[in-house]
Amino acid sequence: MTNAWTDIKNTDLVIIMGGNAAEAHPCGFKWVTEAKANRGAKLIVVDPRYNRSASVADFYAPIRQGSDIAFLMGLINHCISHDKVQWEYVKPFTNATFVVREGYAYQDGLFTGYDEEKRDYNRDSWEYEIGPDGYAVVDETLQNPRCVWNLLKEHVAIYTPEMVERICGTPKEAFLKVAEMVGECSTPTKTMTSMYALGWTQHSKGSQNIRGMAMLQLILGNIGVRGGGMNALRGHSNIQGLTDLGLMSNLIPGYLNIPTQKEPDFTTYMSTRAFKPLRPNQTSYWQNYRKFFVSFMKSMYGPAATAENDWGYNYLPKLDVASYDVLRIFDMMKNGKVNLYFCQGFNPLQAFPDKGKLAAGLAKLKMLVIMDPLQTETARFWEDHGTFNKVSPADIQTEVIQLPTTCFAEDEGSLVNSGRWLQWHWPGGSPPGEAKTDIWIMAQIHLRLKELYQKEGGAFPDPIVNLNWTYKDPGEPTAEELAREMNGSVLADVYDPVDPTKKVLEAGKQLSGFGQLRDDGTTAGGCWIFSGCWTEAGNMMARRDNSDPGDAGMFLKWSFSWPANRRILYNRASCDVDGKPWDPSRKLIEWDGAKWTGYDVPDIAPTAKPRDVGPFIMNPEGTSRLWVRKMMRDGPFPVHYEPFESPVANVIAPKIRGNPVARVFPDDWKTFADIGDPAFPYAGTSYRLTEHFHYWTKNNHVNSVLQPEQFVEISEELAKDKGIELGGWVRVWSKRGELYAKAVVTKRIKPMTVDGKIVHIVGVPIHWGFVGAARKGFTANTLTPFVGDANIETPEFKAFMVNIEPSTGPVVA
Amino acid sequence: MNMELSRRTFLKTSGAGIAGTTLGAFGFSEAEAAVASAVKPFHLVNTTEARNTCTYCSVACGIIIYSKGDLRKGEKADIVHIEGDSDHPTNRGTLCPKGSALRDIVKSQTRLTQPMLRKAGSNAFEAVSWDVALDKIARAMKDDRDANFVATNSDGVTVNRWLTTGFLAASATTNETAFATYKVVRSTGILAFDNQARV
């Protein structure tokens, strides 16, 4: 989230699209209710189902799953053509005025540089024109046909209300009603907030769904303001933290990158990370990259990271592909290229697409290690559960080690909520049986591995034996020790370069924030964006003062929010160019003539003069981006692409299948149903119910009882067509697998007309499996396709094709 | 809200009041006092409290865990009740159908309680000690890493990567756990490192 849950009360219009907050984030959704009750805010829901959020909405518009970009570009087209633009925001605070270099173009669904063979672009032309002064060329008058604004206008022109109806199945009147309500938020005193979740990410163009809304929010002037923002509601309780800490193939904590093999040394690595400002005076905060990186390496390797060895640059692995994400690793597993796999609190056999392929992969491992507080299907993938998991254990040679871990109620530490608050928690109970904390387990593994390398030698032991592990009890570091390490500390005294008698940093002290990080090895810091979480003043994440000056919803003294305890990102943009709040009744910060003050920590240098420095300080432009240069693989503007399995061809680019740069493994093409395949005529989608949390609550008797029966949802029309009765058994199958469930025949789902064709939707809730307290059921991912988003590989769970028929139920062996 | 008058303080005070006051002082008759003395005291009176947050979604509702026994005194603590934290700015004490049943996930019948091993081809798990399990894991890692570590690529560039082992990290663990995990995993050269952010 750019903003916080408690800030939603400040909004005038909530748009829930790509999520279902009332169902999936109930206690956060209460802030929507507050806004409605106290500010007269309105709620719009755009979703394939009339869901629980829609049931309390002021306006609901149906949309076919997988067509969000057409809808969003339609909204942008509407705002541009009806002058629903906050010009005083767009001109100075976005890159609308930036001129794009000659050579870049877009036509028929593709941008310049497409290589069909590689399913990739050469993105060299996707850049600004750079002037003789070394800065990007801008045209304040917006006359230049190659400025971003005019390119955008041209790009979205095709998405007329009629086209939106044709692609999305949303009736034109419903679309226009949404457009009208959204357009009203283009004034400086009205804001809209976007609440989205996996309904947007789980597509082969998920990242571009989100960009589409971000662009709209910028055009309306709704980023950085109270009651505005792009609010990713997020899933698991610390999924934000795990991402912040870079537990991903290609990341280093704080959104730094693991080097690739094209960067053989540190100098080459840093050469593309200069982040030179693209406009005069701009902050371009990533210019400090080297400080973050070197301090991280000092935290990882302590005295073994030196200036001489480039801070241990060779200790880091170098990538040869974009990333070894879960989809890639399971593909490798299936092809016999993986021997050993760890699952820490994660149940991939249910959580990734195409269960059949996943199970085949697990069966090829030599060893699978599970760390979990609960039973999972993954840990028991080798166990025969008849129709629910038909396997022959004797044929599976994988050794499985299952380690019992503590859960949240038995450990101490911090989690990051969707609003970026790091909240500390304390243990309440003793672990059951022999369960141990994950920290203990990881420490034990490290110490044992290190000992083996010390005794026996072996392949490049250096990064293992030199890992900085200076905890009081190396066998079990404490949460406090690790939190202090993430915050960062001073390793050697630092003196003022102008006055060498003045000590600016003292060895052994905790840093007060990332502004103190240095690139000469005198500071360590595990995760620069968390710096400030545990300072000399103590544990900032444990703060529990819930006062809220000005009733602004910021709660600055409650826990710690990254970065720098800031609650609304880009909050400099809540003021006009001169530093005056757009809406005085919703002041966040303001320029008092000498400095920035207000209810939030300013997202700009405290004394940076308005008009001098742009509000988007991380970007070399100083502005936000409507057009993202070469930063996204599938294009600088979003384009409507159909899902890989789709009832219709792409109306705007009929030759393009799916997202043209999404990665598809060779074996998987044949597992996708063809476009419009009559064997799989219905548009499937998956979702979660409020009583359930993914696959965990199968282990909870109460939640299992609250929603006991596996079901799928279909419309009355489809039920009639197929002779399916409410409560009757059905079989649902895709090209990859099948499941049996009870039919919920409902008015919540209606057939849609897409490009002249009737499209029926089949809703498939997730949860059931073959372990736990719940009734046995089928995992929904038997149906879903093995393909991910082109930028970040989130699987396409929300749009796939199935068939359905009445049935007498599964044969339970 | 004034923290001095928070609900927690109020509970403590009123709890102590019930336990420590003779009812006669409140004007009860002897008969009523006799009945009242047979009534169980408020069930949370003798519990310790821990502030925590809900383990499920990232709304991160504040909760209070009530236990018999006090971990801070080195005692065993048995969780008897979990409820919403009314001091918490986001949820103000409320919980959804998942948060309301948190005690039952902590106390689930299918919690894991000891290390287990499933041998190749077997149809059952068998219990093993922590030492056996951890030594097996370390040995398997060492052997696989030594056999498959890629020090240089075909162009002779130092790449120091290990691709035949992968690690999928949890996303309901703490940041501190995640950081410890990051250090241990990354130090081995593993690139197949991922978490639930994608799903």
Ligand code: SF4
């Ligand atoms: S109680 Fe419900 S809304 Fe609150 S954090 Fe837990 S799952 Fe999310």
